[in-house]
Amino acid sequence: MDFSHQNPNCIFSPENPTPMPDFQLSDYLMLDGSIFDDDTYSGQSMASPEKGMAAATEFSGATSNNSNIKCKKGAGKNKPGLGVRVAFRMKSEMEVIDDGYKWRKYGKKSIKNCPNPRNYYKCSSEGCDVKKRIERDINDGSYVITTYEGVHNHETPSMLYYNQMPLMAPNAWTLQPPPST
DNA sequence: CGTGTTTGACCCGCGC
DNA sequence: GCGCGGGTCAAACACG
Numbered sequence: 001m002d003f004s005h006q007n008p009n010c011i012f013s014p015e016n017p018t019p020m021p022d023f024q025l026s027d028y029l030m031l032d033g034s035i036f037d038d039d040t041y042s043g044q045s046m047a048s049p050e051k052g053m054a055a056a057t058e059f060s061g062a063t064s065n066n067s068n069i070k071c072k073k074g075a076g077k078n079k080p081g082l083g084v085r086v087a088f089r090m091k092s093e094m095e096v097i098d099d100g101y102k103w104r105k106y107g108k109k110s111i112k113n114c115p116n117p118r119n120y121y122k123c124s125s126e127g128c129d130v131k132k133r134i135e136r137d138i139n140d141g142s143y144v145i146t147t148y149e150g151v152h153n154h155e156t157p158s159m160l161y162y163n164q165m166p167l168m169a170p171n172a173w174t175l176q177p178p179p180s181t
Numbered sequence: 182c183g184t185g186t187t188t189g190a191c192c193c194g195c196g197c
Numbered sequence: 198g199c200g201c202g203g204g205t206c207a208a209a210c211a212c213g
Contacts, residue, residue, distance in 0.1 A: 104184090104185065104186085105185075105186055105187080106186090106204095106205070106206075106207095107187095107188090107204065107205060107206080108186090108187070108188070109202090109203065109204070109205095111202085111203075112201090112202065112203090118203085118204095120204070120205075124184095124185090131204095133204095
């Protein structure tokens with residue numbers, strides 16, 4: 001399974017998992033109800049088996065247990081159609097990871113049972129409805145959990161920048177196939 | 182002055 | 198049906 005090819009949001013690749021030396025990519029979670037179903041998940045032991053646990057706690061417990069990943073159906077009132085949800089857990093001192101896109105913060109929320117607030121960002125590109133949530137790992141504050149929701153319908157500003165310099169940036173930089181002939 | 186951030190209020194889904 | 202909790206909105210504020 002090659003996530004980097006399936007998710008344009010993912011700027012990380014197996015060859016270059018961390019775009020910056022400060023980052024240490026710990027986990028890459030594919031969060032999709034069709035993959036991580038409650039039925040699939042039920043029965044497994046969790047670090048914190050409390051009901052009503054925040055998604056953050058679920059992520060944290062999941063990653064701490066390496067393979068316990070849960071995508072709560074209906075959690076967060078996600079509107080259908082947004083598509084892929086992807087979560088990263090990486091070691092970073094910074095909360096905001098510069099992934100090449102331009103994000104606008106639209107909310108901040110303290111989560112129950114989680115000492116660190118969760119930040120909400122929207123892609124500021126016109127017509128792009130991708131969102132991301134950023135929160136610190138409840139178990140290890142040096143880790144940051146970034147959850148992307150949706151797929152960008154445009155390239156990163158940096159990609160466009162590079163594309164304006166054809167000598168420096170062939171179409172390989174883009175996520176679109178090169179024009180035929 | 183324009184753009185981005187902050188923050189309290191509001192909305193809505195879910196569990197009891 | 199009610200209360201709780203997470204997600205979003207929008208006005209005010211800050212900064213370049």
